[in-house]
Amino acid sequence: MIPAPAFLSNPERFMAFSRWAAPMFGLIAAILGLAGLYLGFSAPDDYQQGATVRIMFIHVPAAWLSMFVYGCLAVASLLSLIFRHALADAAAQAAAPLGAGFTFLALVTGSLWGRPMWGTWWVWDARLTSVLVLFLFYLAYIALRAALDDEAKAARACAILALVGAVNLPVVHYSVVWWNSLHQGASVFRADGPAMPPVFLIPLLLMSLAYMAAFGALWLVSIRGEVWRRRAEAAALRAARS
Amino acid sequence: MSRISALLARETALAWGRGGGPLVSVGFYAGVATLLPLAIGPEAQRLAAIAPGAAWVALALASLLSLDRLFERDFEDGALDLLTLSSTPLELTCAIKCLSQWLATGAPLALAAPIAAIGLGAPPALAPLIFACALVGGLAFAFTGGIGAALSLGARRGGLLTAVIVLPLFVPPVIFGGGALDAFASGLGWTAGFALLCAYAAAAVALGPLAMAAACRNALA
Numbered sequence: 001m002i003p004a005p006a007f008l009s010n011p012e013r014f015m016a017f018s019r020w021a022a023p024m025f026g027l028i029a030a031i032l033g034l035a036g037l038y039l040g041f042s043a044p045d046d047y048q049q050g051a052t053v054r055i056m057f058i059h060v061p062a063a064w065l066s067m068f069v070y071g072c073l074a075v076a077s078l079l080s081l082i083f084r085h086a087l088a089d090a091a092a093q094a095a096a097p098l099g100a101g102f103t104f105l106a107l108v109t110g111s112l113w114g115r116p117m118w119g120t121w122w123v124w125d126a127r128l129t130s131v132l133v134l135f136l137f138y139l140a141y142i143a144l145r146a147a148l149d150d151e152a153k154a155a156r157a158c159a160i161l162a163l164v165g166a167v168n169l170p171v172v173h174y175s176v177v178w179w180n181s182l183h184q185g186a187s188v189f190r191a192d193g194p195a196m197p198p199v200f201l202i203p204l205l206l207m208s209l210a211y212m213a214a215f216g217a218l219w220l221v222s223i224r225g226e227v228w229r230r231r232a233e234a235a236a237l238r239a240a241r242s
Numbered sequence: 243m244s245r246i247s248a249l250l251a252r253e254t255a256l257a258w259g260r261g262g263g264p265l266v267s268v269g270f271y272a273g274v275a276t277l278l279p280l281a282i283g284p285e286a287q288r289l290a291a292i293a294p295g296a297a298w299v300a301l302a303l304a305s306l307l308s309l310d311r312l313f314e315r316d317f318e319d320g321a322l323d324l325l326t327l328s329s330t331p332l333e334l335t336c337a338i339k340c341l342s343q344w345l346a347t348g349a350p351l352a353l354a355a356p357i358a359a360i361g362l363g364a365p366p367a368l369a370p371l372i373f374a375c376a377l378v379g380g381l382a383f384a385f386t387g388g389i390g391a392a393l394s395l396g397a398r399r400g401g402l403l404t405a406v407i408v409l410p411l412f413v414p415p416v417i418f419g420g421g422a423l424d425a426f427a428s429g430l431g432w433t434a435g436f437a438l439l440c441a442y443a444a445a446a447v448a449l450g451p452l453a454m455a456a457a458c459r460n461a462l463a
Contacts (some may be wrong), residue, residue, distance in 0.1 A: 136410040143406050147397035156460040157393050161407065164389055164453050168411055171442070175414040178438070179421060 011087055011227060018220040025217035029210045036206030043199050052116050057203050059109040061211040062102050066134060069099030069215060070169065073141070077162035080155055086230070087223070089155040092162060093145060094222035098215060100138035106131055126176040133172050137165045245330055249338050256315065257308070257346035264350035267304050271351055274300040275358040290363035294372065294423035297359035301351055301376055302412050305383040308347055309408065310401035312339060312391040313458065326462055336454035337447070340388040348380025364427070371426050375419040375439060382443035385450035386411040392457035415442050 008014045036057060046053035073095040080088035110128065111121045122128065144161055148154035196204070257263065278296050279289055316322040325335050355376040356369035364372070390408035394400040422435030 133410050133413050140407045140410060143403055144393060144397070147394065147399065147403050149398075150396075153396065153460055153463070157457060160453055160456050160460070161393055164411070167449065168414070171414050171445075172410070175417045175438070178434075179417045 009083075009085060009087060014087060015224065015227065018224050022217050022220035022224065025213045025220065029213035029217055032206050032213060033210035036203045036210055039203035039206065043203060046200075049117060052113060053200065055109055055113040056200070057207045059106060059113055060204060061208040062106040062109060063131065064208060065211050065215055066099060066103035066106050066131060068212070069095055069102055070134065070137070070166070072219070073099060074162050074166040077159035081159040081163070084156075086155075087227070089159070090223050090226040090230070091219070092159065093155075094219055094226055096138055096141045096145070098218055098222070100135065100142065102211075102215070103131060103135040103138060107135060126173075126179060129176045129179075130169075130173045133176075134169060137169065141165070245328075246334070246338065249330065249335065250342055253339050253342035254345050257312075257342050263308075263346055267307055267347040268350050268354045270307055271300055271304040271354055271358065274303065275362065278362065286363055290365075293359050293362035293364035294368060294427055295420050296362060297355055297364070297372065298375070298379075298420050298423060299416065300358070301355055301379065302383060302416055304351055305347060305380060305387060306405050306408060308343065309387045309391045309404050310394075312343055312388055313395055313454075314391070314400060317395050317461065322458060323462060326458065332455040332458060333451040336388060336392070336458065337385075337451040340384045340447075340450065340454075343388070344380055344384040348384055349377065352376035352380055368423065368426060371423060371432065371436070375422060375436065378436075378440050378443050379415050379419045382415040382439070382446045383412065385443070385446035386415075389450055389453045389457070392454040392461070395457065395461035415439055418442060 008017060040054055040057040043054070045051050073092050076088050076092035076095060079085055080092055107128075110131075114123065115121050141158055141161055145154055145158050148157060275297065278292075278300075282288060282292070313322065316325065326332055328335075352373055356372045359372050360366055360369060387404070387408050389411065390404040391400075393407055394403040397403050418435045418439040420435075422432040422439060425435060426432040
């Protein structure tokens with residue numbers, strides 16, 4: 001999923017690549033999403049959870065993506081901090097609202113799932129809390145970006161914040177695990193194979209790939225938008241000078 | 243060495259004296275501790291159950307107060323430029339700034355924390371642990387808070403932004419300290435939480451200045 005940064009670091013090549021890659025990822029997302037939703041809705045009810053098990057197909061990929069996007073944000077920030085590369089900064093800037101969106105989706109669907117299953121909208125459990133803190137990190141990143149006027153300074157300050165968050169998030173995760181845990185453990189990525197029958201596993205994997213492709217498409221589109229905005233600003237400055 | 247002690251004396255004097263010294267932090271802390279029973283109700287039993295945790299959270303909030311002046315003051319009057327140009331590494335300067343922040347607000351708050359907790363109804367036997375947690379936690383709050391303060395240099399409404407940046411970083415120390423206090427109050431082993439709090443503070447002292455110095459250089463560039 002992560003395009004080779006060295007090849008795409010050239011803005012011209014990036015724009016040429018993303019011109020067809022963004023709609024292609026969007027198409028893949030639509031096809032996989034439709035297939036995953038169809039299989040998800042035609043799957044039998046779970047013997048414990050009944051029909052609510054279908055929330056999993058929306059909730060679990062969103063939770064995975066919330067962490068995956070932070071990884072993308074951190075890598076883009078690292079590249080932007082080291083090479084002072086404008087495209088890497090545009091990628092980091094574009095990833096933050098998308099990540100916040102996926103995290104919010106994971107929180108909301110988890111809450112809707114928790115009501116019938118646990119009998120409560122929210123519990124102060126380890127996983128829920130660490131996802132909430134992840135959401136706060138995204139909000140802090142967006143707030144810092146919005147508060148700094150100078151774009152070059154905002155880029156570096158935000159990159160430092162993203163890396164501080166990348167160091168801190170594992171600590172947050174283990175601290176809340178140490179503190180309390182009610183959320184069920186991992187049931188897909190386990191040493192002894194997935195603890196889930198294929199009838200649920202296949203739609204879940206399809207939906208995860210669909211989310212991934214949707215993120216790819218949205219990310220590329222918003223990076224393109226950011227590149228166009230910066231070009232327009234530079235052109236306006238040139239026009240004002242002459 | 244004399245340069246470092248002179249810097250420490252200057253920073254501590256500024257943090258202690260110019261608005262936002264120990265009196266303001268402790269006053270805010272006392273205010274929060276007074277508001278809590280008014281909001282929750284005066285029943286001793288209910289208050290005693292939350293006393294250690296409430297005293298601990300109020301401490302985290304009180305240590306946010308004077309953060310916005312930590313770098314902003316020197317950034318505005320140009321002293322930060324001079325500190326950057328001096329032969330002392332900027333990382334060390336940032337560490338000294340946070341250390342004096344801790345001396346001027348963290349240490350007085352650590353003295354006030356047991357009093358507030360006992361006033362809310364915590365058992366007096368808890369006082370030494372609250373003092374120790376507040377002392378170590380204050381170090382973690384000062385050094386992680388400094389990152390937020392340095393990052394929001396030059397931003398609009400920097401003080402509010404600092405709080406938004408810093409509060410997620412306060413999650414682990416609040417959990418570890420609160421866990422240690424809770425375990426002690428219910429007669430369980432509290433050393434694990436306290437050791438983790440110390441570890442977080444040590445990591446913040448070691449890594450925080452690197453991020454702060456990078457943020458300061460960026461703000462001045």
